[in-house]
Amino acid sequence: MASRHVWEQPLDLGPSDPFGPRHTGSGSADRAAQLASLGLASLEALIDETIPAAIRLRRPLDLPAARSETETLADLHALASQNQNFRSFIGMGYHACHTPGVIQRNVLENPGWYTQYTPYQAEIAQGRLEALLNYQTMVSDLCALPLANASLLDEGTAAAEALSMTLAVAEKGRQGWFVAENCHPQTIDVVKTRAAVLGVPVHVGDPLRFDFGAHPLAGALVQYPDTYGDLFDGEALAARVHQSGAKLVVATDLLALCLLRAPGEFGADVAVGSAQRFGVPLGYGGPHAAFLAAREEFKRVLPGRIIGVSKDSRGERALRMAMQTREQHIRRDKATSNICTAQVLLSVMSGFYAVYHGAEGLARIALKVRSLTHALQSLLSQAGFAVSPGARFDTLVVGPGPESSAAIHARAQERRINLRPIDSLRVGLSLDERTGLGDVMALLECFGLRSSLAAIEAAARQTPPLEPRFARQSEYLTHPVFKLYRTEHELLRYMKRLESKDLSLVHSMIALGSCTMKLNATSEMVALSWPGIADIHPFAPREQARGYGELFARLERALCEITGFAAVSLQPNAGSQGEYAGLLTIRAYQRAIGQEHRNVCLIPTSAHGTNPASAVMAGLEVVTVRCDERGNVDLVDLRQKAEAHSARLSALMVTYPSTHGVFEEQIGEMCRLIHQHGGQVYLDGANMNAQVGLCRPGDFGADVCHLNLHKTFCIPHGGGGPGMGPIGVAKHLAAHLPGHAVVPNGGREGAVSAAPWGSASILTISYAYIAMMGAEGLRDATAQAILNANYMAKRLEGHFEILYRGAKGRVAHEFIVDLRAFEKSAHVTAEDVAKRLMDYGYHAPTMSWPVAGTIMIEPTESESKAELDRFCEALISIREEIRAIEQGRLPQDDNPLKNAPHPASVVLAAEWKHPYPREQAAFPAPWTRESKFWPTVGRIDNGYGDRNLVCTCPPLEAYASEAPAAPARPKPAPVRAGG
Numbered sequence: 001m002a003s004r005h006v007w008e009q010p011l012d013l014g015p016s017d018p019f020g021p022r023h024t025g026s027g028s029a030d031r032a033a034q035l036a037s038l039g040l041a042s043l044e045a046l047i048d049e050t051i052p053a054a055i056r057l058r059r060p061l062d063l064p065a066a067r068s069e070t071e072t073l074a075d076l077h078a079l080a081s082q083n084q085n086f087r088s089f090i091g092m093g094y095h096a097c098h099t100p101g102v103i104q105r106n107v108l109e110n111p112g113w114y115t116q117y118t119p120y121q122a123e124i125a126q127g128r129l130e131a132l133l134n135y136q137t138m139v140s141d142l143c144a145l146p147l148a149n150a151s152l153l154d155e156g157t158a159a160a161e162a163l164s165m166t167l168a169v170a171e172k173g174r175q176g177w178f179v180a181e182n183c184h185p186q187t188i189d190v191v192k193t194r195a196a197v198l199g200v201p202v203h204v205g206d207p208l209r210f211d212f213g214a215h216p217l218a219g220a221l222v223q224y225p226d227t228y229g230d231l232f233d234g235e236a237l238a239a240r241v242h243q244s245g246a247k248l249v250v251a252t253d254l255l256a257l258c259l260l261r262a263p264g265e266f267g268a269d270v271a272v273g274s275a276q277r278f279g280v281p282l283g284y285g286g287p288h289a290a291f292l293a294a295r296e297e298f299k300r301v302l303p304g305r306i307i308g309v310s311k312d313s314r315g316e317r318a319l320r321m322a323m324q325t326r327e328q329h330i331r332r333d334k335a336t337s338n339i340c341t342a343q344v345l346l347s348v349m350s351g352f353y354a355v356y357h358g359a360e361g362l363a364r365i366a367l368k369v370r371s372l373t374h375a376l377q378s379l380l381s382q383a384g385f386a387v388s389p390g391a392r393f394d395t396l397v398v399g400p401g402p403e404s405s406a407a408i409h410a411r412a413q414e415r416r417i418n419l420r421p422i423d424s425l426r427v428g429l430s431l432d433e434r435t436g437l438g439d440v441m442a443l444l445e446c447f448g449l450r451s452s453l454a455a456i457e458a459a460a461r462q463t464p465p466l467e468p469r470f471a472r473q474s475e476y477l478t479h480p481v482f483k484l485y486r487t488e489h490e491l492l493r494y495m496k497r498l499e500s501k502d503l504s505l506v507h508s509m510i511a512l513g514s515c516t517m518k519l520n521a522t523s524e525m526v527a528l529s530w531p532g533i534a535d536i537h538p539f540a541p542r543e544q545a546r547g548y549g550e551l552f553a554r555l556e557r558a559l560c561e562i563t564g565f566a567a568v569s570l571q572p573n574a575g576s577q578g579e580y581a582g583l584l585t586i587r588a589y590q591r592a593i594g595q596e597h598r599n600v601c602l603i604p605t606s607a608h609g610t611n612p613a614s615a616v617m618a619g620l621e622v623v624t625v626r627c628d629e630r631g632n633v634d635l636v637d638l639r640q641k642a643e644a645h646s647a648r649l650s651a652l653m654v655t656y657p658s659t660h661g662v663f664e665e666q667i668g669e670m671c672r673l674i675h676q677h678g679g680q681v682y683l684d685g686a687n688m689n690a691q692v693g694l695c696r697p698g699d700f701g702a703d704v705c706h707l708n709l710h711k712t713f714c715i716p717h718g719g720g721g722p723g724m725g726p727i728g729v730a731k732h733l734a735a736h737l738p739g740h741a742v743v744p745n746g747g748r749e750g751a752v753s754a755a756p757w758g759s760a761s762i763l764t765i766s767y768a769y770i771a772m773m774g775a776e777g778l779r780d781a782t783a784q785a786i787l788n789a790n791y792m793a794k795r796l797e798g799h800f801e802i803l804y805r806g807a808k809g810r811v812a813h814e815f816i817v818d819l820r821a822f823e824k825s826a827h828v829t830a831e832d833v834a835k836r837l838m839d840y841g842y843h844a845p846t847m848s849w850p851v852a853g854t855i856m857i858e859p860t861e862s863e864s865k866a867e868l869d870r871f872c873e874a875l876i877s878i879r880e881e882i883r884a885i886e887q888g889r890l891p892q893d894d895n896p897l898k899n900a901p902h903p904a905s906v907v908l909a910a911e912w913k914h915p916y917p918r919e920q921a922a923f924p925a926p927w928t929r930e931s932k933f934w935p936t937v938g939r940i941d942n943g944y945g946d947r948n949l950v951c952t953c954p955p956l957e958a959y960a961s962e963a964p965a966a967p968a969r970p971k972p973a974p975v976r977a978g979g
Contacts, residue, residue: 015068019772030865066774080532082547088537091430115505118720127498129319135351144264145293151347156190156754166219182226189741193750197619212244229395238267279353285538285755287722303337310945313938341574345718375459399426513856516711564698565728573758578706578725579614588736631660631804657812671701690813693779713766784861814858826885838901901935
């Protein structure tokens, strides 16, 4: 049909930039074609066949009307303008810093970096893995400890993870923990929360006076420098702690360690902290990468991801996530941590910050900070103020003195400066990378003093050297990667080389079941770099963050309406933290009503691996519930288990729709059954993308639900983080949400994250998404996600077995493709299919979970029909290759699947001995000729990397093709990881 002339188009007087059609991938014609393939006349008919009628939401969500992109950005500007950008010298683990422009533009604001998935498919994640290896090397060097992970969530939770680590390796009977009273208060809060539910006694006191031998301690946590800036003799303290049989955990500061003796040098067993001040904005609390470094004895219980050096099928160097058998999704209730989301994007930024500055540049920044701190200390002392004495790095406590604390704070507010309140007589302050002579002059004025820039500079230049017991002697960042890329040209090219090795959403769909890799729109992301969002300290006075407060309130109201719950806590800064916080809320409620004895958690066998790990972390005993042959929770077994444990039943953890991609008809009955036995229902919200606008957990009986904002609500995965996992709760649980020791946030219980609202800055993303979609757009997106999954399942069902379907033959927003038969017929595994997909330019779907030997596909609503068809055609083409093996046209041990992926170095090699052509290896589909994503390594040898664990940067030879020659440091001795 001929297109209409412009004057024949219907008149539309609305905005020119509505967001919904940009977010949802299929237009009306494609949608009609998809429905026709399913034999359906309308999208409503599909929803009726997919979602049980008993739980359907029969009214529109009560949300503000959808706004255009321009209107939403104007709204965000208005909110950001309500935040006041005072210069914060509060410290307490959060410091202003400079994000180098080359890193901000090319990493933080680059979808090639922020739309990547967790690097489980290492062959197409070599760039990010190298950036993370740089980060680990940086942390390991600065802490002088041999092992480091590829980031945790924040300093407080890293300290709590260290608690679990020391308990895991402690001698029997050692269950207590010591926490120094001069640790950051938010860290103490988070650690006490973790310890309380585990029944671990925590002794808070002065580490210099505490009798460690008087208690059966597993570990002791100290801050170095402490929260008030004081230093101590680490070697003497380590000797006392070790003599008592405990492990020493040191919370520390990476910039300070550029000058101070490293924890590993004075005897620490574990070091934790935040890498935020290495180039990452404050963001009102996050997201920031935390670090954890440890001695080798902890390698089996180290939480989070460890990047290790291995080799590929050609024997070439390749990187991967090492020792994955430690992870919660494998160990479940035996896991020592429930960490699922790492802060990869922020780790990458901090690692590049170290590459950008190198050891010399970091030392220069650290020396400047220390010298200006000394100048301030000296000039305040001369003016009659009591100032904390002795060597310090960046922090002072001032008072009493000629001026009262109130007068000092008043003058500071006049100058738009925030100082740390200590008490009625004293104030605290911490200097940072951004501090200059003018800032020191302004700080002196807050204390009623006048000084010249020349006098301040003279005082700074008189900074005495550190005493030998405090001064760092060892070198750090000696690897060439921290020396080669100092000019912007070289760093830019290095970052681009790494980016080009990683497949992300800028290349193709990432159809990961249960991970919901949807559009991360630019309009949702842009506010992150605005000063009114990025530069607010999390402990700034609440009146300076009114814009944030309003955004939180609006987002909480929207999430309550979407879920049907009475209240929401935005504090959990990962989905795993949301699970943990939700269970703690249940336990706090049961404690309040005199039912603290309830400690059994029922969990179906199909549950996410974090579920049982979180339950154990919350002090619960896990009882497994079977699933039936259709993948549903076995209601008979659930009833028997609920009855058997009725007196102690605390909760049921259930994922809905199920992890098998089905809306179970019996969800309401499950909830009623648990309530009859006095328990609460925790609903894992990982699959909320199938519910928004169509049904609500609070309506069909759930008591608490966590929401993966990095899935359903568009916060990008960022290579494995950042994430947010707020929880919604029913009215009776609302009084038991997590609180905060420093900033009142409306909660009453202990904190689960270091910042009062978690990773606050990225909440702007989910807020913008909901605002631009509105009720109708959100419902439409959910329906389209369900349509896309059913359309793909229909296209593939003639070639593969689709494992589970609902009562009326439909899947939810994801489905499972069964590959198990091919192992017998062609010696082809799910891993072979996953690696072969890389040659087609695709990331594999979720592999071998929740059923071994399968792949789970979730297309999301953001993908077009054309992209869905391409992905289906790739799988169908792979099926034909399997058929060729089955029929003997290709050998079982030498075929495109067994040899996949095929990097360019293999395809272009002078010799080719395989029984299939190079063209089939490299260009198996037409679109690969138009735009080819090349895996940079062959299939990686996982076992080799675990047996020969190397998790710091390898020697220079590995970089020889990428960088000019420079002296190599000795290759680290392999750490034997066992059989």
